[in-house]
Amino acid sequence: EAGVVQSPRYKIIEKKQPVAFWCNPISGHNTLYWYRQNLGQGPELLIRYENEEAVDDSQLPKDRFSAERLKGVDSTLKIQPAELGDSAVYLCASSFADSLGGSPLHFGNGTRLTVT
């Protein structure tokens, strides 16, 4: 079984530039998550999708961050414009749908973003 695939693996951009991350979840997983992990911290949820619907985007900074999952499969997370504080690892995860939250998440390798 193929795991969660993310690209790019690393990205270095100057502040105020746009950047986009791509994620392809495990086949059959309805739920897709984007997390941000700052150095020395645990992952923090940015947005969660159930199929095409964003069911929790309360932690997504909507002034500069956007995400989409148009066909309910792969997803793109965008930042425009990037700020220095956006430097972090962006993790994508997927799981089977489970309203009680018991399905384990399967994570990709992440994209390490550096904003200079």
Add this chain to the structure above:
Amino acid sequence: AQKVTQAQTEISVVEKEDVTLDCVYETRDTTYYLFWYKQPPSGELVFLIRRNSFDEQNEISGRYSWNFQKSTSSFNFTITASQVVDSAVYFCALSAFTGTASKLTFGTGTRLQVTL
């Protein structure tokens, strides 16, 4: 509100020593799940175990064991006879169902360094 506390920021042990990683959680919900994930230097979070709030039975898997105690709101993780390959950051996480949706919260992680 839910919270996960991993008080141990970093632990160093010599190979073959036993080590216990502590996790204390807070939630007002009666239905919840607890997880442990491992994050090796490659960056991908790997699911290790899940327990639900109604099952306090401890679990052993090879050199790994988990002790879930609702009375102290703890879900500790013990590695017996540690090996260099166990070196990683370990995250405890809590998923609580709030009645309308579930939310997964990670602790800040414990970095385990196993040396020869």
